[in-house]
Amino acid sequence: MSQHYAITMPQLSDTMTEGVVVTWEKQPGDKVERGDIVATVETDKAIMDVEVFKAGYLAGPLADVGATIAVGAALGYITDTAGDVAIAAGEVVEEQAQTEMIPHHAGTPVVMPQLSDTMTEGVVVTWEKQPGDAIRRGDIVATVETDKAIMDVEVFQEGFLSGPIADVGSVVEVGHPMAFIVDDAAKANDTGVTISAEHKVKDIHKVAPHAADKPATIPVPKAAPAQVAAAGNQPPVARVPGRPASPYARKVAAQLGVNIAGLAGSGPAGVIVAADVARARPSMQEVAHSLPQVDVPGQGRNMTSMEKAVSHAMTASLTLPTFNVTVNIDTSKLTAAAKANKVSVTVAIAKACSVAMAKFPRMNWAYQPVDKLVERANHDFGVAVMSNDGGLVVPILHGIEKKPLAALQGDWTGLVERARVRKLAPAEYSNPTFTISNMGMLGVSHFTAIPTPGISAILAIAANGPQGTPFTITGDHRVLNGADVALYLATLKQTIEAPENWISGEASGARSEAANAPATHGAPAVSPIPEGNWDFPVVVVGGGPGGEDCARDLADHGIKVLMVNNEPFPGGECLWRGCIPSKAWRAAADVIRNRAHDAEMGVDGTNTPKLNWAQVEKHRRWVQTSRGEMALKADKGMKIDVREGYGEFVDAHTLKITPVEGEPYQVTFGAAVIATGAPAFVPPIPGARENLASGGVVTSDTIWNLAAPPKKLGIVGGGVIGVEMAQIFRDFGTEVLMLERHERILAEIEEEIGKVLIASLEKEITVVTSAAINEVSGKPGAMKLRYANKEGIESTFDCDVVLMATGKRPDTSRLNLDKIGVALDGAAIKVDARCQTSAPHIYAVGDVIGGYMLAHTAATQGRVAADNLLGHASEYDQDRDCGVTFSRPQAGFVGLSVAQAKAKGIDAVEAKMPMSIDAKAMITGETEGMIKLVADKASGRIIGVHYLADHTDTLIGIGVMMVAGEMTLTQVAKAIFPHPTQTELFGELARRLLNRLRRTAKK
């Protein structure tokens, strides 16, 4: 059934009640993309463009040009059906299409950035540039006050600043324009509307009168509907008779846990739409505003954004049922130890809280509506600091559980400096997991602090008295009970009063390697392997990189481990069907490809290399079997009980093993680790699955059986595996056609790197994107791939074989996970950062848990699971993970891209350097590509490195160490790199980025 969305006349100011349609920029039936301008309207202030954020087709009936349309009424419609130019009277309109209004011909808007999760609006504090000023990428044009701090607004577009610009002091909603950038100084102006408080749609929350006979009315703000995106595959909630709701609204309701029976609908004919559901989970601001308000005499002034944010959070804290527990602690030894170790007492107390919390992880959890608990292992503690203007700012010390004191002190020094002048980046103050407020220095004898939604406990430290220093925790009773807090405080008391047990060497991070590894904090190790008379304390199911690394770490620590793998040798997909064989082929292909440069460098006669397929295969198999035998020998040498067979769970502590020969048998275990990987997934394209058996269609599991490189190869899927295979076979002389159903291949690669690589790839092979693959047919050697391109034109590609490179998907259907209480998230096993599943004694690692499906990721997670089973809290941190695409040139990533960092609220900056200016690359003729360095602007830490370069597989090691070691731009800028090597680029990049930051830094 078609879905229609109304484009409505928005309310652009408090005074606006209607608008006049000036032009239609699109006609009924035209395709509309997100961000297209479909019409212009005249409001009581200016002519504005109507920009829509819903893809589809414009459909009538459209409001006539010149017609006056009331705010909220439809101007026209967007439908998802091509050719549907007018929707019929009475047809159901699902939702409003999201729209944005921008002054007509004003230029590219500079919008109010969302600088934290909670930020909904910002106040313009200063304009650093004036209309008419030239703007360069990275310039700071204004500063704005958010609900937490004063922040710079940086633009990444060249041009000239132009009005209308928001007045200093005006409140602008997130996403709304503050000013514009035009491409010509002559076009810059400061006329027209003033984008100020008038342009912001003010919330008008009121308390809804309760009527017993009607569902409670949720106050509907005048603002644009709350933007909600339903994620995941959760099925929509069931329809409720008498409460019509759009399918999307029911999906959002499932995601947010909202009961739609109690909602009023604001859609056509009272239909409940997604925005109604979103409003049922109000923000702190909405909660604060919807509480009954007591009138107060006098002339009030408007609160600043920060005052408002505190007021909203404090009112929202009334939704937490709290209680207080106090113990007195002698802090003298900790104070002395902090001094001896050259760290502040604040940092030492935060670390002590973390050490004690390792035993009481619940203190770090939070209540999430409705009836959910967020179980967090990351100790990111907010610590209250007085800012220079007397307000309270709460910067966050991140990763306390895994950082040594010295590193924490380094973090803290920078945080305090920035907190005092309210210059914190959003990630530095958003989402603490626990909070500490120390008023000891102010001489208070006792006080309590208020936890707000998002944490379950806050610690208030008063001044030292005759009985010691009062430490009071206010806890959320939905997450914690009195005993939890009492026991935690008792442990905290021990930890603080005997710092010598955990603090020695912490400060310098100079604990011995043995003491440091694998523990990530100073808490005594308590293994969570359940006690019992088990055949094996731990069984590991699957012997790929994830299972094998886990089993090895456990065996290394004296744990008796059984590893069952349904293949004769360990190594999994990586060794037998993945990384190793594909790179053996790539190595041969590299030799062929590299010869192309020989003549350039003055060596003739090498450019007609000939492929000896039999030898390629012999070499590949030799590498595989040698490594398989080595692995098995090492596993057995480490006393892992390696068994060949298929494992499936019988109950929470019993595994059934079906060997290749002989009868199935059972073993009992205390804890288990599931590392069963993810096989290649073939979508149900007609003929794709049906031709697997004949070998006419192959996957990454079966391509290794090819008797010779095909003359013509059809590849369905433009991900990393498809691209690697395409270039390997191209180098072997194969003609390759690649079909991708999405708009872009290599969607997982950083955008700019991806674009350059795709352009390079398209010179070698034919790539058809937005392709519909209609059928695969034929027999090996004579296959037909029938597909249609973006325009719908059908073609057929005749080839020898079709490779379905359409992704991998975990298959846990035969593991009996329901018998052991292990939950799934889609096809993958759901785990937390410790790789623990919903059954506390079962862990899962590697491809079977989704995320990055890479061998080193699986191995890392295997070691994380082992650490946790050994009682040492340890987490997998995707933000420091890395990967190489073995294309030519090779693409690679470490950590975060700028876009990923910004999505996490990190104010990130990048610098890039093309390989074409590197001396060594020029010498070897390997000048294609670039290297990018991404840094956190606030701390100067390197948080990402991105590559497109020959030898990325080696150069990436430097990026890995920079990101893992949390190195700063200054450290890398000062490091000495040898000349002439491609490593010099890293020093240059760091120096360039530092200089840029210095230039744009505000005095």
Ligand SMILES: Cc1cc2nc3c(=O)[nH]c(=O)nc-3n(C[C@H](O)[C@H](O)[C@H](O)COP(=O)(O)OP(=O)(O)OC[C@H]3O[C@@H](n4cnc5c(N)ncnc54)[C@H](O)[C@@H]3O)c2cc1C
């Ligand atoms: C063509 C290709 C190229 C690749 N290249 C790279 C690369 O260059 N770099 C990289 O990092 N990654 C690469 N990968 C990905 C890499 O192979 C995987 O991410 C990695 O092998 C995952 O490890 P794992 O331990 O999770 O699972 P797997 O390696 O899949 O191991 C799982 C093992 O468990 C066994 N098993 C499954 N179910 C059971 C059961 N019930 N009982 C007993 N045993 C069971 C399986 O047979 C298998 O041996 C590539 C993959 C492909 C297909």
